[in-house]
Amino acid sequence: MNISKRGQGIEFSAIRMLTPYADQAVRQGKKVYHLNIGAPDVETPQAFFDAVRNFEEKTLAYAPSKGFEALRKATSNYYKSIGIDFDMDEIYITQGASEALDFALTTCIDVGDEIITCDPYYSNYQTYLDLTGAVCRTFETKVEDGYRLPAKKDIEKILRPRSRAFLLSNPGNPTGAVYTKEEIQMIAEIAIERDMFIIADEVYREFVYDGEVFYSFANVKEIEDRLVLLDSISKRFSACGARIGSLACKNKKVLECVNKLCNGRLSVSTLDQYGAAELYNTDKSYFQEVNKQYQKRRDVIYQGLIDIPGVKVEKTKGAFYIFPEFPVEDTLDFAKWLLTDFELGGETVMVAPGQGFYRDPEKGKTKLRLAFVINEQDIKKSVKILKAGLEEYQRIKSGI
Ligand SMILES: Cc1ncc(COP(=O)(O)O)c(C=O)c1O
Incomplete structure (x- = not known):
């Protein structure tokens, strides 16, 4: 069979x-x-394990589909502390950034629509692109250019009427490229001109070296209705096994659809969310x-x-x-x-x-x-x- x-x-x-x-x-x-x-x-900071040990409920019930308020609030506060403005109601807790990507793709693209990303890209994106029926189109980034994004005109060359969203990880996996403010703004400009979503995967936000400055897609006000921000505690707090991520967005239609998807899969692990909320109290x-x-x-x-x-x-x-x-x-x-x-x-x-x-x-x-x-x-x-x-x-x- x-x-x-x-x-x-x-x-x-x-x-x-x-x-x-x-x-x-x-x-x-x-x-x-x-x-x-x-x-x-x-x-992983001890606070995670302490929170799980101190869990006092007698029943391990489903959590709310969007995630516990305490964790959504903690994530919102974290964002605000680094100059990113998302309220608790604009953040949904997901099973890692992986599930957030699945939800983002399902919400933003129809089967056969194109996702634009750079070559090379994070290998597991392909699984979700296949799963959701997205067609992947790539522009090349090269080691000899430090994996910088190509010029605007070169990115535009690969766009087609069904190009619906950019999907980019910043800092990049596997390249480690950290995009400049100008590069981020260039992608934002194209997205506005072509009416595309930007699915920004910033799970490595904290990991930049040699004085590089990280600039978030969420810092570009003009794209706030078309930005879907994927995030995770896997790398930030060295807590890959907790399987806690998030999707943040200001577009109400996107949020409504993601909410339906969250409802469909009921909830994310209760205990892991308790632990994750405490992680956000970790000292800088x-x-x-x-x-x-x-x-x-x-x-x-x-x-x-x-x-x-x-x-x-x-x-x-x-x-x-x-x-x-x-x-x-x-x-x-x-x-x-x-x-x-x-x-x-x-x-x-x-x-x-x-x-x-x-x-x-x-x-x-x-x-x-x-x-x-x-x-x-x-x-x-x-x-x-x-x-x-x-x-x-x-x-x-x-x-x-
Ligand atoms: C760029 C990128 N996004 C997402 C993920 C997956 O994150 P999570 O563990 O939160 O599902 C990874 C994991 O390696 C990654 O490298």
Whole structure:
């Protein structure tokens, strides 16, 4: 019996597609360092766990579909503290930014409408684009330009009558690009001129390095009726497992539709929302500390990678990914081989092959996405494994 064509057409996410091989490597007794996924090892602030422990209700009931008021209020206060104006009633709690994206796409586009994003883009966007029947069109951003957005006229070239929304992550995953105020305003201008929505994914807002300045789409007043802001506590508070995100918007029609979708799935986890609300009381020094840590990790991985012969890499400016080019024909094959056939002292690495981050997989065939979310020592070991693995892989491939 066949499953739907739609289901058959959905690709595995590049981030987890090699999981069966990693599981097998572990069963064989290898230690696997995970650079494939942005799931940080940084401790979640204790306030989350305290709130869950102190939960006193006798029944674990559904939460309100829009999310608990306390969490919506806390999210609104957080936004206001960074100069973004969303009232509690303009914020709905979702199951991670992932569900917020699903809701945003369902609300803003019809099947066959086009979503405009940049190449490369966050691999999991593709799952939701497939799920909601959106057609993905991309404009290219290039490593040699620091993954900056192209000129307005070049973006306009790819737009068609059914281009309904921009979907952009800022800071970018997998590139780490942090868009300038001018770039944000340029996208806003196009969206106004072409009557498009902007779905802005700002889950890495706090993670910018080297004095870069983050500028939010929510700071552009002129687009407030067409902006859907996706957010999450996964990265902000190193709480990926809580599965708490949000969708914020000022457009009443959008909110009404999202509310229906929230109703349909009943609610988000009650306990996780209790914990998340407390996280927003975290002192600002937490972010400074964590940021410093990531910047150091970024430096360690960058330094390690530039020392590998044939590897080309740019220093990441934001988020916690680095996106090097490796001197191999097919990074998917290389990444799989690292798990199935290679070890260095009983250890190996799991990485995300670049193909899944591009509309045309061919373009990502020499790229790898590495998440610097593990400690410095383990990053150093991982890079050593990558270097030794690459040497061995090249030797085998060249038949020497
Ligand atoms: C750009 C981007 N958006 C959204 C998500 C998913 O966030 P959440 O865990 O809140 O679903 C990720 C996760 O890596 C991401 O990188």
